[in-house]
Amino acid sequence: xxxxxxxxxxxxxxxxxxxxxxxxxxxxxxxxxxxxxxxxxxxxxxxxxxxxxxxxxxxxxxxxxxxxxxxxxxxxxxxxxxxxxxxxxxxxxxxxxxxxxxxxxxxxxxxxxxxxxxxxxxxxxxxxxxxxx
Amino acid sequence: xxxxxxxxxxxxxxxxxxxxxxxxxxxxxxxxxxxxxxxxxxxxxxxxxxxxxxxxxxxxxxxxxxxxxxxxxxxxxxxxxxxxxxxxxxxxxxxxxxxxxxxxxxxxxxxxxxxxxxxxxxxxxxxxxxxxx
DNA sequence: GTATCTGCAAAACATTTGCAATTCT
DNA sequence: AGAATTGCAAATGTTTTGCAGATAC
Numbered sequence: 251x252x253x254x255x256x257x258x259x260x261x262x263x264x265x266x267x268x269x270x271x272x273x274x275x276x277x278x279x280x281x282x283x284x285x286x287x288x289x290x291x292x293x294x295x296x297x298x299x300x301x302x303x304x305x306x307x308x309x310x311x312x313x314x315x316x317x318x319x320x321x322x323x324x325x326x327x328x329x330x331x332x333x334x335x336x337x338x339x340x341x342x343x344x345x346x347x348x349x350x351x352x353x354x355x356x357x358x359x360x361x362x363x364x365x366x367x368x369x370x371x372x373x374x375x376x377x378x379x380x381x382x383x
Numbered sequence: 384x385x386x387x388x389x390x391x392x393x394x395x396x397x398x399x400x401x402x403x404x405x406x407x408x409x410x411x412x413x414x415x416x417x418x419x420x421x422x423x424x425x426x427x428x429x430x431x432x433x434x435x436x437x438x439x440x441x442x443x444x445x446x447x448x449x450x451x452x453x454x455x456x457x458x459x460x461x462x463x464x465x466x467x468x469x470x471x472x473x474x475x476x477x478x479x480x481x482x483x484x485x486x487x488x489x490x491x492x493x494x495x496x497x498x499x500x501x502x503x504x505x506x507x508x509x510x511x512x513x514x515x516x
Numbered sequence: 517g518t519a520t521c522t523g524c525a526a527a528a529c530a531t532t533t534g535c536a537a538t539t540c541t
Numbered sequence: 542a543g544a545a546t547t548g549c550a551a552a553t554g555t556t557t558t559g560c561a562g563a564t565a566c
Contacts, residue, residue, distance in 0.1 A: 263565085265521065284555080299523040304556065320453045320505070324531090325555065336491050341500070351491040358469050358484040358504065363511030367474070370505045371491065372453070378496030398539085398546065417530080432548040437531065457556085458530060 260313045270295060271306045275316060275330040281337070281346045283325045321346060321372045337370075340377035347377060393446045403428060404439045408449060408463040414470070414479045416458045454479060454505045470503075473510035480510060 253272050257264040270291050275282070278290075288303050307328055310316040319327040321339050327346065329337075336349040336356070356371055375381075386405050390397040403424050408415070415423075421436050440461055443449045452460040454472050460479065462470075469482040469489065489504055 263520075265564085267522075297523075300555095301524075301557085302522055305522080320456075323453075338493065338497060338499070347494075347497075349491050349493060354488055354491050356487075356489050356491050356504075358482050358487050358489050358506075360471065360482060360506070361480075361511065363514055364471060364480075365509045365514045366471070366506045367508040368506065371489075371502070372505075373491075373493070373499045373502045375500040376498045378494065381496055381498045396540090396545075400547075430548075433530095434532085434549075435547055438547080 256315075260315060262309060262313060262315075267295060267298060267302050268306050268309075271303060272310065272315070272330075275310075275328060279329075279331065279348075281319060281321075281327040281329050283322075283327055285325070287328075317370075319346070319372075320370065336373065338373045338375065338377070340380050341374050342376055342380035345377060349373070389448075393448060395442060395446060395448075400428060400431060400435050401439050401442075404436060405443065405448070405463075408443075408461060412462075412464065412481070414452060414454075414460040414462050416455075416460055418458070420461075450503075452479070452505075453503065469506065471506045471508065471510070473513050474507055475509055475513035478510060482506070 251259075253269055253276070254264040257268060257272065262268060271287060274287055274290060280286075282290075284300060284303050284307065287307075288298065288300050291298055291303075307316065307318070310328075311318050314332065315330070317329050317332050319329055319337060321327060321337050329348075331348065333350075336351070338347040338349050339345070340347070357366070357369060360366060384392075386402055386409070387397040390401060390405065395401060404420060407420055407423060411423075413419075417433060417436050417440070420440075421431065421433050424431055424436075440449065440451070443461075444451050447465065448463070450462050450465050452462055452470060454460060454470050462481075464481065466483075469484070471480040471482050472478070473480070490499070490502060493499060
């Protein structure tokens with residue numbers, strides 16, 4: 251299935267902007283910020299505005315196609331990987347790593363009556379490279 | 384040990400502002416925002432400024448006395464409870480609940496070489512009260 | 517032709533910064 | 542007096558909003 255069909259099947263009309271933004275997220279698994287997406291697509295879509303990037307990402311999240319990360323202090327980050335995984339931010343090199351772990355049960359038991367709809371696990375520390383030095 | 388001594392033993396000079404802000408966090412376990420702290424203490428300390436609240440909270444976090452939560456979209460929340468626990472935000476009543484669970488291992492296994500220094504688990508959904516209706 | 521989408525400019529807000537006034541010892 | 546703390550005002554930077562023009566069906 252191509253991206254155009256994927257958007258359509260989620261009730262999103264595939265405009266050029268939306269296709270390119272989704273494609274960027276798909277090709278670049280770097281949890282980009284709005285600014286990174288905007289700057290990267292400016293050359294291909296010279297009329298692109300940040301407003302459109304914001305709007306589009308909001309639609310994608312609403313439809314469950316991406317998730318918004320709150321791991322940075324100052325700005326939002328976006329992840330096209332909506333599978334059950336976690337994020338590790340290296341406080342030295344600033345990179346965000348995806349952490350997959352199928353063996354550990356990382357969902358805390360909730361009190362009776364609580365219904366969890368979304369979960370995010372964020373970790374901060376040193377990555378493999380940065381912990382060496 | 385009183386709050387004044389607690390601050391001193393963490394290398395923080397206990398000014399009136401710092402004592403009151405710490406005391407507010409200690410007495411009100413509601414994960415308050417800067418604004419909530421500021422408004423609540425204004426009547427007791429008429430000259431209080433938000434800058435001081437920001438500065439003080441930053442010092443407290445740096446010294447490990449509190450933790451800063453990134454569970455809200457738009458503002459920081461502060462928690463005086465630095466024990467290993469998690470947060471659940473009800474998307475209906477907007478309250479933030481503390482979740483304690485000693486039985487579940489909520490720390491994902493990290494790839495070799497990664498060193499975790501801080502972890503935050505955030506959940507969103509409906510609390511006991513709001514899920515009833 | 518109508519509804520949706522896009523994008524500019526301005527607004528809104530939380531947080532930070534510079535610096536002068538204040539406080540404490 | 543000297544060092545640390547406080548607080549005002551301005552700046553910063555991200556995200557949102559209003560609205561007019563463009564686009565799609």
